Amino acid sequence: MSERRRLLGPANTFIPNIGITSTTEEAVKTRKRDEIRKFFLKTGLIENANGSAYLEADGTIVQVLVFGPRPIRGSFIERASFSVECKFLPHIAQPNEGIFNTGSNNNNGNYRTGLTNIEQKISSYIETSLLPSIILEKYPKSTIDVFITVISSDSIEDHGGKTTNSGLLNLVNWVLNCSSVALADSGIELKDIVSSGVVRLDKEGIVLDPQETGGEGIDGLVSFMNLRNDEIVGFWMEGDEDLEEKDVERIIDGCNTMSKKIRANINSYLLEQAS
Amino acid sequence: MLKQVAFPPEVLARIAPDISLQRHLSIGLRPNLRNFTEFKPLEIADGTAFKNSNPNVVGSSVIKSGSTTVMNVITLGIVDNSVQVDAQGPYSSVYPVIEILRGRSGEPTDEDMILAQSIHETILHSKIIPSGSLEIKNVGIQVTEDEKSRIIYPDLHPEEYSLVRNPSAVTHAGSKSYSFVLLSNIKIFSKSVSTSSLFDLCHLSTINALSSISLPRVYIGESDAHTASASIARSRRSNKRSLISTQSDSNLTIDTSTELQSPLKLELTDAMDVDSKGQFDHSGISSNFGLVTIPGDDENQAKTVLLADLEGEAEETSIFSRISVIANKSDRLKRISLINGDGGISLEALKKSIEIAKLRAREFEA
Numbered sequence: 001m002s003e004r005r006r007l008l009g010p011a012n013t014f015i016p017n018i019g020i021t022s023t024t025e026e027a028v029k030t031r032k033r034d035e036i037r038k039f040f041l042k043t044g045l046i047e048n049a050n051g052s053a054y055l056e057a058d059g060t061i062v063q064v065l066v067f068g069p070r071p072i073r074g075s076f077i078e079r080a081s082f083s084v085e086c087k088f089l090p091h092i093a094q095p096n097e098g099i100f101n102t103g104s105n106n107n108n109g110n111y112r113t114g115l116t117n118i119e120q121k122i123s124s125y126i127e128t129s130l131l132p133s134i135i136l137e138k139y140p141k142s143t144i145d146v147f148i149t150v151i152s153s154d155s156i157e158d159h160g161g162k163t164t165n166s167g168l169l170n171l172v173n174w175v176l177n178c179s180s181v182a183l184a185d186s187g188i189e190l191k192d193i194v195s196s197g198v199v200r201l202d203k204e205g206i207v208l209d210p211q212e213t214g215g216e217g218i219d220g221l222v223s224f225m226n227l228r229n230d231e232i233v234g235f236w237m238e239g240d241e242d243l244e245e246k247d248v249e250r251i252i253d254g255c256n257t258m259s260k261k262i263r264a265n266i267n268s269y270l271l272e273q274a275s
Numbered sequence: 276m277l278k279q280v281a282f283p284p285e286v287l288a289r290i291a292p293d294i295s296l297q298r299h300l301s302i303g304l305r306p307n308l309r310n311f312t313e314f315k316p317l318e319i320a321d322g323t324a325f326k327n328s329n330p331n332v333v334g335s336s337v338i339k340s341g342s343t344t345v346m347n348v349i350t351l352g353i354v355d356n357s358v359q360v361d362a363q364g365p366y367s368s369v370y371p372v373i374e375i376l377r378g379r380s381g382e383p384t385d386e387d388m389i390l391a392q393s394i395h396e397t398i399l400h401s402k403i404i405p406s407g408s409l410e411i412k413n414v415g416i417q418v419t420e421d422e423k424s425r426i427i428y429p430d431l432h433p434e435e436y437s438l439v440r441n442p443s444a445v446t447h448a449g450s451k452s453y454s455f456v457l458l459s460n461i462k463i464f465s466k467s468v469s470t471s472s473l474f475d476l477c478h479l480s481t482i483n484a485l486s487s488i489s490l491p492r493v494y495i496g497e498s499d500a501h502t503a504s505a506s507i508a509r510s511r512r513s514n515k516r517s518l519i520s521t522q523s524d525s526n527l528t529i530d531t532s533t534e535l536q537s538p539l540k541l542e543l544t545d546a547m548d549v550d551s552k553g554q555f556d557h558s559g560i561s562s563n564f565g566l567v568t569i570p571g572d573d574e575n576q577a578k579t580v581l582l583a584d585l586e587g588e589a590e591e592t593s594i595f596s597r598i599s600v601i602a603n604k605s606d607r608l609k610r611i612s613l614i615n616g617d618g619g620i621s622l623e624a625l626k627k628s629i630e631i632a633k634l635r636a637r638e639f640e641a
Contacts, residue, residue: 005383007370007391009456013352017496017528018330019426046465047342049378059328063464067378085380090460091325091332091350111372111460145378149462151346152328 006111036209036261039174041269043185051186055178059154062175064182068144080139084127086119086148086175094118095153095168122172123148126179129196129223129234133180135189144188146179169221169238170210173198176223176234177262184270193266194233196223197258199251206254218243222255226263230256293593300569305582306589312631314562314584315340315468317476319483322347326487330531333457334488334539336480340472341586344464347480349488352456353411353527363454367406368399369481371459375466375473386470391461394477397601401609403558404457404485408540411453415494415530426494426530453527455490469585471563471597478561478601489536496528559603560639561610562632565594566624568617581624583631596620600632604639608632 031037039057046052051066069080088094090111100117115123126148134144153171173196180194200210202217210219218239225231232252237243288295288306299306309315318339325335325348334349349369356363373391374383383391398404415428416439429436461477468476542557565585571577585594595616601609608629613620 005388006372007395008372009352009370009458010354012358013354013456013458016351016353016493017526019494019496019528019531045342045344046376047467048465052465065376065378070378089346089348089462091329091348093329147376147378147380149376152324154328 008111031209031211033205033207034257036258037211039262039265041178041181041266043181043269043273049186051182051184051188053178053182053185055174055181057174059152060171060174061150061152062178063149063151064175064179065147065149066144066182066186066188067147068186068188069139069142070145072141072143076141078140079136080134080142080144082127082131082134082136082144082146084123084130084146084148084179085115086123086126086150087115088119088150088153092150092153095171118168122175125172125234125236126176129176130179130183130194132231132233133190133192133194133225134183135191138189146182148175148179150175169198169219169236172236173221177266181266181270192225192227193263193270194223194225195259195263195266196221196234197255197260197262199254199258201247201251201254206250208254208258216241218247218251220248220251220255222252222259224256224259226256226260288589292589296567296589296593297569299589300567300580307586309584309586311580312583314635315472315586317479319479322484323487331529333490334484334486336484336487338476338480338483340476341467342465343467343473343476345473345476345480346462346464347459347477347484349457349459349484351490351529352458353453353493354456356410356452356454363406365406366399366402367404367409367454367457368395369404369457369459369485371395371461371477371481373461373463373477375463377466386473390470390474390477393474394459394461394481397478397561397610398481398485401558401601403482403542405540405542406454409455409457409490411455411493413492414453414527415492417494417496417528426492428492428494453493457485457488459484467586469563469565469587469591471565471599472584472586474599475561475563475584479555482555482558485539485541488539489533490539492530492532492535494528494530496526555636555639556603556605559601559607559609560632560636561599561601562628562635564598564600564624564628564631565590566596566598566616566618566620567594579618579621579624581627583628598625598628600629602629602632602636604633604637606633 037057039055042054044052045054046065049065049067053064055062094116095118097116097118100121126146130146150171176194176196183190184193198209198219198221200207200217200219218237218241221236222232223234225233237251282290284295296306305311320337320339322335322337325332331350332348333351336347338345371391371394373387375387413428413430415426416436417424417426418439427435427439459481461480463473466473563584565582566579567582568577568579582590582594585591595614596618597614597616598620599610599612603609
């Protein structure tokens with residue numbers, strides 16, 4: 001059936017392939033193994049949402065809108081329902097899309113119906129991680145909806161079909177931190193602000209906020225409520241190596257270190273906003 | 276007897292926007308504190324960041340007006356001219372998909388659809404994109420020698436091309452004629468202005484993005500080279516392609532090298548005006564106006580005032596007579612749209628709005 005709601009060009013339009021890039025690769029900025037990249041954060045840019053946050057970290061740009069608590073129609077519910085929708089701008093190549101997004105979506109390059117598999121995965125991770133922090137009982141008969149737009153992503157470096165897990169996890173990390181700040185900006189009552197960290201465990205040990213993609217190692221993303229006894233609210237690992245119990249501990253500790261640093265930054269930003 | 280209730284202004288603005296608007300206008304102010312014929316300031320950002328970091332993006336634009344941000348990204352599709360279903364005139368347009376982010380998911384709203392349709396038609400009838408400029412000429416061929424791939428173009432490497440081009444190696448794609456299709460995706464963040472003003476912003480951003488377009492070269496990739504290569508390429512393929520029987524179409528590939536790109540030849544300058552150089556000279560600038568009647572009281576008579584660049588809930592919901600004008604600096608009108616809400620649009624109001632629109636188009640240059 002042809003699409004009648006959107007203008008998608010003549011009926012037989014197709015999307016050409018993108019050739020292999022001939023431009024030389026940019027030199028990867030080297031950071032220390034325990035150094036976290038700088039990020040820019042701003043809340044309240046969007047006026048028609050209840051809360052919003054905008055985050056830039058290198059080439060990753062994320063905008064999060066929070067709508068809620070909004071009244072629902074229909075029968076009474078005792079606690080608010082919470083939903084998260086993460087979407088990429090349609091022209092952006094999504095991390096690991098060669099593996100996960102295999103032609104399942106009606107994609108003409110300019111719009112998609114529904115979410116891609118990667119967008120689903122990210123949305124559900126953000127939703128499960130943020131859910132424990134929100135005091136849903138305070139908002140009966142309401143919904144709280146979070147809409148995430150990935151405006152730019154530098155997470156895939158190689159176009160050669162190699163897996164780039166840290167790219168995906170890195171993006172999710174920034175999306176999560178940005179979403180927490182947007183929730184705080186909306187004034188919805190929270191138990192704590194969720195923050196997260198991402199690390200890679202390679203032969204030499206833990207790398208905080210890994211930048212280079214591909215290569216060997218295990219990538220981990222762990223989200224915490226740092227003020228509530230470092231409760232873990234989200235956990236995502238990628239990699240094809242064997243994992244021992246002590247490795248998991250190291251990954252969690254590494255993520256916690258990074259999460260606390262990000263949280264400290266968020267705290268000082270919010271304090272500055274409040275004063 | 277009911278007690279009289281007094282509402283603070285911000286509450287009144289929500290519950291009775293029409294009364295709030297009247298009260299403001301009667302003391303010579305608009306709810307947004309602008310003068311009657313003052314436009315909202317605009318910022319045109321350097322939107323080329325999208326273009327530089329994404330090989331599939333050919334043009335982009337970011338425009339801000341207050342907190343309202345319009346992001347416009349143009350990507351390419353390709354259409355086979357020989358099986359083109361829609362009749363193609365001498366001029367082409369963009370195919371916009373517009374989304375106003377307002378905290379809902381699902382199908383586009385009427386507002387999204389109406390905006391997209393009017394942008395498409397306005398650009399088409401402004402006659403700024405000649406269909407010929409979108410034709411793909413000199414389709415190259417990718418060849419692999421000693422495990423190194425290179426692309427041979429008929430105009431750049433004529434001798435090699437004639438060697439490579441034997442009937443079996445090159446499918447009939449080389450002799451077919453293709454055209455680019457400009458697919459524009461517009462996201463509107465933080466909508467605070469009226470639909471009429473959004474049209475102005477979208478129009479401006481489309482012209483701005485169009486004038487930044489550089490079209491890449493296209494080559495026929497080697498089919499097996501592709502299955503092994505880019506994962507991006509694989510997922511960018513549309514489902515629709517399976518409907519296209521000719522296998523060669525699937526191998527049409529965009530050359531990402533920026534040196535070989537050529538700017539899209541737009542008819543942006545006015546043929547009648549030798550001095551015109553700016554990107555908006557031919558296309559014009561879109562301006563919108565609303566007509567509203569201030570009811571008279573004992574001292575004053577009722578009068579109708581013209582408001583420029585409608586913004587906010589009060590103006591959006593209680594002003595029904597609208598005028599939208601696209602004028603360029605050489606005093607030519609590209610589009611005019613009148614909506615008669617209540618009381619009619621006087622010739623005087625129409626003249627005045629055209630005057631202001633022309634003035635604004637001229638001012639825009641500076």
